[in-house]
Amino acid sequence: MTAVTPSALEARAALALPYTEVDDMFIHGAWTPALGTDRNPVTDPATGKVWGSVPDGTPEDVDAAVASARGAFDGEWPRLAPSERAAYLLRIADEVDTRAKELSLTNTRENGSPVSESAGAAANAAGIFRYFATLAGYLEREDVRAFPKGGGESVVRRDPVGVCALIAPWNFPINLVVIKLAPALLAGCTVVIKPASPTPLSIRLIVDAVAAAGVPAGVVNLVTGSGRLGDALVKHPDVNKVAFTGSTPVGRKIAAACGELLRPVTLELGGKSSGIVLPDADLDAMSKVLIRSSMRNTGQTCYISSRILAPASRYEEVVDMVTATIAAGKQGDPLDPETMFGPCATESQYRTVLEYVESGLAEGALATTGGRAATLGGGLEGGYFVEPTVFAGVTPDMRISREEIFGPVLCILKYDDVDEAVALANNTTFGLGGLVFGRDPEAALAVADRMDTGSVGINFFASNHAAPFGGRHDSGLGTEYGIEGLNAYLSYKSIHRKPLSGPITPTIGG
Template sequence: MSTLNLENSPRTVRTELDIPYRHVDTHFIGGQWVQAHASERADVVDPATGQVWGSVPRGNDDDLNAAVAAAKDAFDAGAWSGLEAAERAQYLNRIADEIEARADILSWTNSLENGSPVAETAGAAANAAGIFRYFATLAHVIDEEDVRPAPRGGFSSTVKRDPVGVCALIAPWNFPINLVVIKLAPALLAGCTVVIKPASPTPVSIRIVMDAIAAAGVPAGMVNMVTGSGQMGDKLVRHPDVAKVAFTGSTPVGRKIAAACGELLRPVTLELGGKSSAVILPDVDVEVLRANLVRSCLRNTGQTCYISTRLIVPTSRYEEIVQLVAEEISGAAQGDPLAEATVFGPCATESQYNTVLEYIDSAKAEGARCVTGGEPADLAGELGQGFFVKPTVFADVTPDMRIAREEIFGPVISMIKYDDSSGVEEAIAIANNTEFGLGGIVFTADEEAGRAVAEKIDSGSVGVNFFASNHAAPFGGRHDSGMGVEYGPEGLHAYLSYKSIHHR
């Protein structure tokens, strides 16, 4: 275990953190930490300071093949898939306990990797544990005998649910724990084995989850993890011994993965980008809007796929709501993500920081009105060369502007008018005028009217006056936002293959 000493650093929070895996040269393969074949290394950068604080191996073909072979051998041995699902569920509950026991170090490590405020990452362990525990309750879906009489009589069919095999789980950097776990928990319950490839900027915190899995007694080879570049992810997707792919990330990368899996006739789940809208009805309770604004529209410094970064506002209340949103966003604390009061942290990488600033410049050039923010945040006196952009609100945005059409993945809100003199159909049309379809919200004092509007929004999930993920309900996108769903029994079925045995 290495120590990261912040005592003499320019951090707001001055403490000493024991961070495991700060500098490592191993992958998790076959139930243990194994020396990497590759000699190349990848730095881990703290986006709040721009400083390197860790490093991991940049895996090569030998590392990848070893991980897949361990998963394949473990699957073929049948010890895991041969268990009753109820027995596998017991392991899931033990994993949940072990993750919760590591909550603090997991939170701090996550924040150092991607700049998510500890106010966000403090809940990562509990959420991950909750996902494992929820899927443990679905063991009966697999174990219960399912005999179906033929409609015309004469025989019946027993429907068997088998695990699909070795699964490739590829995760992004914005929620590096829970976006693995929503794949890992159902895969393990189904009886699959897995190879995890974390995002390049966030390769450390997932190692703490590997420790939790080992401590829970999960048999060797069921869960494997390798670090490396995007090229390693491409090779994992196409590996001949991989039977199923689950990916969360950008739409362009998702298209490439979908093409590869289509060519290979390999099942795939894709949770991709979003450009969701908050439709504000004329009767909105502004205090409800205020209370839910940051969480629903700029969660994790705008680096969340489903958030509603487009606010579609009635002309009758437009300037009032623009002012409210600007005040709320500009008044939220931005700074050191290790400080408990911080609401907005940095962009997770320098590349993303530059992308966000480029979108801000495009909005100004196209005539949007910058109400607050719109420039880098100067926190150099506190934190050094961090990747901070001031939370930004643009008014007078039109649906054809880039910031209204493309996913920014940063702290930028676009406010679009609609004419409410004849109803809300224009607002719904604007909300649906996008290539994406992942999230959305309707803000209104009339819950029934809100549900009616929500049903007309072409999106995989829509909230009324708030947005949240429900472990028991499917989550997935339409159109350019993905294929398939995660969570719920539907998320479990993605890791199962079906066989009908006919008998008289």
């Protein structure tokens, strides 16, 4: 793989990146000292060195944050007109834009996302706030529905669900909070945010933007800490809804707790998605979107198609293209703008990915590129780098074909006909993403329709802020993005009445 260049290391040194140690959490509109004394370190996965720390919160910190959110929910915020809350979202978006560089650098230092990826985080987050601001009219539109047999009508109210716990993962620590925060705020909810313990600092910049936008005290609160803090938040008696993005095993535990409490929950969990290469696919075009679609963020993306299903008639051709494309991607310092593949985000994930690579080799798969830990010099010797790896000769029963790896590993399987390809794509406990590569748009759409998954891309994959995103089966419950994502933060009330006079004219909001 590509070694680190002196110029990249000089650029890292020139940034004069500071050691960042904070002692506070954001509660009731102010940065407030944590109540405990325990600390969580923040490690740069490119070097393996600690560069900061935050408080490891206590149940008392959670109590204070939830009480603040409850007080704000009982106050003015949910009683503002949706258009007034939308104006706050627009101001937050503007403030986020001004923090773009600091957000990118902090994100990259926390989880190793290349700056070529994290540089767009602020713009994407601001875009999410701006999109949801456009839905204020949906909430303000009167919804009156006539009884089917006449004699009355129902006024349908969309009320905010209440205090929401927003629990984020480490792979996209900014946008996977914002996709929860923006609709919650527009709906009139108040929130307590709990970031993943490896990535607690970048979200502080979003909270700074919220404060700078003038959002009332208590509407947004932030606590930091380990998984036990998230557990306390999920089970807190004054929390009305939970939204979580993360692993399927943790999602199951959260679902069980919310089920016991009859508490609504949105879960966006893991995936093991497939990219079906149809016999007529344009492989040159596919190569241009392959890394973004199948190994984005060094493979640490939930929806990517980490299994490539290739027709037997073109199998070797597909293997050659995929191998060449991945091998050409530069691996190195994630602060270098030319880097495509950075480190695994944590030491634990690094060891997990290497275990999967060893499993693939032991079960007979062929590593056509990569297949081991990456050795990088120039100060990055302690980083958590795994060579981007492509496995050919993969069969459906192998662990690397069945289980989510969440690292820079691609598997290529062979199929004989399209029916078999669809069966292979659907032969998984997950159902989050997927791809179809083909020149015939109607044929590609027909295959996409047969895939049992929440989202499918045809010749590319991207999230659309206006379209629902969610998983099936072990990939989660509920949806984010779109008007459906806003509805997840609403509770409905029907007020039945008889009209005072005149005919009933239903006006259904939509």
